[in-house]
Amino acid sequence: MDVMTKFFMAGHALIRRKSKYLITRRSKTSKYMPLKWDIPGGIVEPGETLEGAICREVSEETGLIIRVGQVIFIYANRDQLPVRQTFQAVYLCDYKSGDVHLDPSEHDMYQWLDYKQIASVDMIDFLREFVKSYRPTTA
Numbered sequence: 512m513d514v515m516t517k518f519f520m521a522g523h524a525l526i527r528r529k530s531k532y533l534i535t536r537r538s539k540t541s542k543y544m545p546l547k548w549d550i551p552g553g554i555v556e557p558g559e560t561l562e563g564a565i566c567r568e569v570s571e572e573t574g575l576i577i578r579v580g581q582v583i584f585i586y587a588n589r590d591q592l593p594v595r596q597t598f599q600a601v602y603l604c605d606y607k608s609g610d611v612h613l614d615p616s617e618h619d620m621y622q623w624l625d626y627k628q629i630a631s632v633d634m635i636d637f638l639r640e641f642v643k644s645y646r647p648t649t650a
Contacts, residue, residue: 519597522565523552526577527647528606531623534632535572538619548632549618550601551575565602573621574612577604584645586637599637603647 526533534548553568555561562579569577584601591597611621622632630642 514593516593517595520555521553521597521599522561523550523599523601524565524569524577524604525550525601526604526606532626534622534629535618536620538617544635548634549638575609576607578607579604584641586640588637601641
């Protein structure tokens with residue numbers, strides 16, 4: 512019998528606060544790419560908009576309130592084919608309020624970095640592809 516591929520949509524936030532950007536490190540108990548750096552986000556749930564999912568995921572993962580801006584990157588994650596394919600959209604988001612509070616079962620560290628510094632961390636595959644292609648504009 513042929514395998515039926517399941518498709519998912521995920522939203523991620525490149526959160527900007529002044530001239531710094533938030534990255535989080537996946538915990539050592541993470542089932543997917545433990546101890547790799549990532550940006551907040553996750554799968555869109557039924558009945559949810561992509562922007563709503565980003566706000567929810569950012570709140571759940573970091574405790575922050577953000578303003579969702581524009582789409583800046585789309586990635587097709589094929590590393591689990593033929594069973595699963597996830598389309599990931601990164602939005603440029605602005606920090607509005609809150610202090611970072613991580614759930615240690617999901618993320619164990621965070622950093623606010625200059626954009627160029629992000630390229631030097633050990634990151635998940637999709638973030639590496641994003642960093643290679645995106646250059647923030649200066650305001």
